[in-house]
Amino acid sequence: MPKPIKHREMLRRLRAAGWDWPYHRGPHPFMVRGDDRPTIPNPHHGDIDWSLTKRIIRQADISVEDWDNL
Numbered sequence: 257m258p259k260p261i262k263h264r265e266m267l268r269r270l271r272a273a274g275w276d277w278p279y280h281r282g283p284h285p286f287m288v289r290g291d292d293r294p295t296i297p298n299p300h301h302g303d304i305d306w307s308l309t310k311r312i313i314r315q316a317d318i319s320v321e322d323w324d325n326l
Contacts, residue, residue, distance in 0.1 A: 260303035266296065266312070269326040273318050292317070 267278060267287075275287040278296060286293045294315040297304055304312075313323050 260305050261309050262303055263297070263299040266304055266309065269323065270294075270296070270316065272326045273316065273322070275316065287316075289316075 270287050271277070275289045275294070278285040278287050284295045284298060286295045294312055296312060297308065310320070313320065318326075
């Protein structure tokens with residue numbers, strides 16, 4: 257089972273996949289690539305569980321294999 261990921265590491269990988277900086281509008285930050293906007297969790301809640309990471313990368317249209325190689 258994959259380990260939880262730190263918020264900073266998630267942002268680094270999403271940027272490496274072509275997503276722009278996290279924007280803060282509303283209750284949750286989000287990143288932008290074209291018209292897509294995956295929502296990312298707030299950084300003050302600790303590490304991000306793999307189940308939530310999986311939902312975020314699915315929303316960002318990134319395969320698990322690609323995610324592991326970023």
